[in-house]
Amino acid sequence: MGLTQEQVAEILSLGRDAILRIEKGDRKIDLQELMNFSKLYNISMDELTSEEHTINSSDVAFARGFNELSEKDKKEIISLIEYKNILKSQNKDD
Secondary structure (H helix, E strand, O other): OOOOHHHHHHOOOOOOHHHHHHOOOOOOOHHHHHHHHHHOOOOOOHHOOOOOOOOOOOHHHHHHHHHHOOOOHHHHHHHHHHHHHHHHHHHHHH
Protein backbone atom coordinates (compact mmCIF):
# COMPACT_ATOMS: atom_id res chain seq x y z
CA MET A 1 0.00 0.00 0.00
CA GLY A 2 3.01 2.25 0.11
CA LEU A 3 2.49 3.21 3.75
CA THR A 4 5.40 4.07 5.99
CA GLN A 5 5.82 2.50 9.41
CA GLU A 6 4.87 5.86 10.89
CA GLN A 7 1.63 5.96 8.89
CA VAL A 8 0.70 2.38 9.82
CA ALA A 9 1.50 3.11 13.46
CA GLU A 10 -0.72 6.19 13.43
CA ILE A 11 -3.62 4.44 11.67
CA LEU A 12 -3.47 1.49 14.09
CA SER A 13 -2.77 3.64 17.17
CA LEU A 14 0.53 1.90 17.81
CA GLY A 15 4.04 3.25 18.18
CA ARG A 16 6.46 3.04 15.27
CA ASP A 17 8.70 0.90 17.46
CA ALA A 18 5.84 -1.58 17.90
CA ILE A 19 5.36 -1.80 14.12
CA LEU A 20 9.09 -2.36 13.62
CA ARG A 21 9.15 -5.16 16.25
CA ILE A 22 6.06 -6.79 14.71
CA GLU A 23 7.67 -6.74 11.25
CA LYS A 24 10.85 -8.30 12.63
CA GLY A 25 8.87 -10.94 14.54
CA ASP A 26 10.08 -9.64 17.91
CA ARG A 27 6.61 -8.69 19.13
CA LYS A 28 3.39 -10.69 19.21
CA ILE A 29 0.12 -8.99 18.38
CA ASP A 30 -3.20 -9.44 20.10
CA LEU A 31 -6.50 -10.32 18.44
CA GLN A 32 -7.67 -6.70 18.15
CA GLU A 33 -4.40 -5.66 16.51
CA LEU A 34 -4.66 -8.60 14.12
CA MET A 35 -8.19 -7.52 13.20
CA ASN A 36 -6.95 -3.97 12.63
CA PHE A 37 -4.14 -5.16 10.35
CA SER A 38 -6.67 -7.30 8.48
CA LYS A 39 -8.94 -4.32 7.88
CA LEU A 40 -6.11 -1.96 6.97
CA TYR A 41 -4.58 -4.26 4.37
CA ASN A 42 -7.90 -5.76 3.23
CA ILE A 43 -6.67 -9.30 3.82
CA SER A 44 -8.38 -12.03 5.81
CA MET A 45 -7.15 -12.93 9.26
CA ASP A 46 -6.64 -16.49 7.99
CA GLU A 47 -4.25 -15.20 5.33
CA LEU A 48 -2.42 -13.06 7.86
CA THR A 49 -1.87 -15.99 10.20
CA SER A 50 -1.13 -18.63 7.56
CA GLU A 51 2.46 -19.75 7.41
CA GLU A 52 1.96 -20.37 3.69
CA HIS A 53 1.19 -16.70 3.10
CA THR A 54 4.43 -14.85 2.66
CA ILE A 55 5.15 -11.65 0.82
CA ASN A 56 8.36 -11.64 -1.14
CA SER A 57 10.36 -8.59 -2.11
CA SER A 58 9.14 -8.61 -5.71
CA ASP A 59 5.52 -8.43 -4.48
CA VAL A 60 6.41 -5.43 -2.34
CA ALA A 61 8.27 -3.75 -5.21
CA PHE A 62 5.31 -4.33 -7.53
CA ALA A 63 2.84 -2.92 -4.99
CA ARG A 64 4.95 0.18 -4.42
CA GLY A 65 5.40 0.72 -8.15
CA PHE A 66 1.71 0.17 -8.81
CA ASN A 67 0.75 2.77 -6.23
CA GLU A 68 2.91 5.34 -8.00
CA LEU A 69 1.08 4.89 -11.34
CA SER A 70 -1.61 7.21 -12.61
CA GLU A 71 -5.21 6.10 -12.11
CA LYS A 72 -5.50 5.53 -15.87
CA ASP A 73 -2.48 3.21 -15.88
CA LYS A 74 -3.75 1.35 -12.80
CA LYS A 75 -7.10 0.73 -14.50
CA GLU A 76 -5.37 -0.48 -17.66
CA ILE A 77 -3.22 -2.96 -15.72
CA ILE A 78 -6.23 -4.23 -13.77
CA SER A 79 -8.13 -4.69 -17.04
CA LEU A 80 -5.25 -6.68 -18.50
CA ILE A 81 -5.10 -8.90 -15.41
CA GLU A 82 -8.87 -9.47 -15.55
CA TYR A 83 -8.62 -10.32 -19.26
CA LYS A 84 -5.78 -12.74 -18.57
CA ASN A 85 -7.84 -14.43 -15.85
CA ILE A 86 -10.80 -14.79 -18.23
CA LEU A 87 -8.54 -16.44 -20.83
CA LYS A 88 -7.06 -18.68 -18.16
CA SER A 89 -10.49 -19.84 -16.97
CA GLN A 90 -11.61 -20.48 -20.57
CA ASN A 91 -8.55 -22.66 -21.15
CA LYS A 92 -9.41 -24.72 -18.08
CA ASP A 93 -12.85 -25.42 -19.51
CA ASP A 94 -11.38 -26.76 -22.77
